[in-house]
Amino acid sequence: MSKKLVNAIAEMREQEALAIAKEMVEGGSDPMEILDSAREAMGIVGQRYEEGTYFLPELILSGVMLNQIAEIVKPVMAEAAKVERHGKVVIGTVEGDIHDIGKDIVVFMLDVNGFEVLDLGIDVAPQKFVEAIKDFQPQVVGLSGFLTLAFDAMKDTVEAIKKAGLRDKVKIMIGGGQISEEIRKHTGADAYGKDAVAGVSLVKEWVGAK
Numbered sequence: 119m120s121k122k123l124v125n126a127i128a129e130m131r132e133q134e135a136l137a138i139a140k141e142m143v144e145g146g147s148d149p150m151e152i153l154d155s156a157r158e159a160m161g162i163v164g165q166r167y168e169e170g171t172y173f174l175p176e177l178i179l180s181g182v183m184l185n186q187i188a189e190i191v192k193p194v195m196a197e198a199a200k201v202e203r204h205g206k207v208v209i210g211t212v213e214g215d216i217h218d219i220g221k222d223i224v225v226f227m228l229d230v231n232g233f234e235v236l237d238l239g240i241d242v243a244p245q246k247f248v249e250a251i252k253d254f255q256p257q258v259v260g261l262s263g264f265l266t267l268a269f270d271a272m273k274d275t276v277e278a279i280k281k282a283g284l285r286d287k288v289k290i291m292i293g294g295g296q297i298s299e300e301i302r303k304h305t306g307a308d309a310y311g312k313d314a315v316a317g318v319s320l321v322k323e324w325v326g327a328k
């Protein structure tokens with residue numbers, strides 16, 4: 119974890135944060151360390167938002183910084199991973215929810231670990247997931263959500279997949295800020311992943327990739 123990077127993001131010093139991330143990449147730091155620092159900083163931003171010291175502009179800027187940092191880190195991670203595609207995943211942020219930073223990290227990690235990923239984006243209606251399963255024929259579906267209302271949207275999505283007769287064709291994993299094992303039970307999904315690394319492990323387990 120880089121304290122300097124955590125502080126620069128948490129204090130909204132955008133240029134400094136990007137410079138530190140670049141410096142770390144060029145200096146050969148582990149890309150995961152950079153992403154972990156960014157995640158730690160997002161936690162601080164979220165806490166300050168809850169306390170009322172930060173407002174929406176800070177939330178937005180922190181999101182922009184995280185995306186830029188992911189772009190800086192991406193080339194080194196892609197280089198490190200041998201890209202041999204061994205499974206398909208459809209993923210999206212569920213209906214009513216527009217948070218995509220966490221999802222994008224999951225997409226990115228699946229991608230560099232050799233999975234073919236169809237990212238449906240944000241605010242994705244259950245029927246859109248159903249159509250994507252029919253067309254793209256993934257082994258795994260990932261549902262992301264950060265709002266409390268996402269819990270029911272996830273449940274509705276799982277139910278729509280069931281109704282379309284596709285439930286036994288896919289494994290469904292869910293994740294996002296407030297998602298827990300209890301929420302997983304509520305939604306009827308197969309598993310919950312606390313972070314992108316857990317998501318990749320689940321997909322590897324389900325498609326039998328090493």
Ligand code: B12
Pocket residue numbers: 157160161163164165167168174177178180181214215216217218219220221223224259260261262263264265266267291292293294295310311312313314315316317
């Ligand atoms: C950044 C942010 C925003 C940005 C989002 C930018 C973007 N492009 O995503 C903006 C400013 C747009 C935003 C908007 C809003 N936000 Co907001 N936001 C946040 C914040 C600060 C950080 C979320 C984040 O991106 N974290 C960084 C990622 C990397 O976190 P992570 O959880 O570690 O990610 C990992 C896991 O979640 C997992 N994962 C994620 N998805 C998936 C999927 C699968 C399948 C798997 C396996 C794993 C997985 O892997 C990730 C990577 O390792 C949180 C506070 C917080 N502390 O979480 C509030 C928060 C989520 N927002 C909140 C709210 C209320 C809102 C708004 C309603 C505000 C408003 N009044 O308009 C709107 C929502 C509009 C909507 N319809 O969605 C609340 C939600 C409260 C609730 N109970 O519902 C929170 C908790 C803040 C708070 N404490 O009040 N927000």
